[in-house]
Amino acid sequence: MLDEIACRCEATGCERQLDDGNCQLVFRTEGGERRAYECACGHVTVTVAAPSKG
Numbered sequence: 001m002l003d004e005i006a007c008r009c010e011a012t013g014c015e016r017q018l019d020d021g022n023c024q025l026v027f028r029t030e031g032g033e034r035r036a037y038e039c040a041c042g043h044v045t046v047t048v049a050a051p052s053k054g
């Protein structure tokens, strides 16, 4: 399984790589774990990860 999910800023023309250092918020819903990343450009990108077993 993948421990880390590579993601990129969704802002048009930005596409900076986002990592844990950019992660400002983590919360869980029925759909899994969601993480909000704030890019240096100011855009916030939200990712969804499937819930891990265990």
Ligand SMILES: [Zn+2]
Pocket: 009, 010, 011, 014, 015, 016, 039, 040, 041, 042, 043
């Ligand atoms: Zn950006």
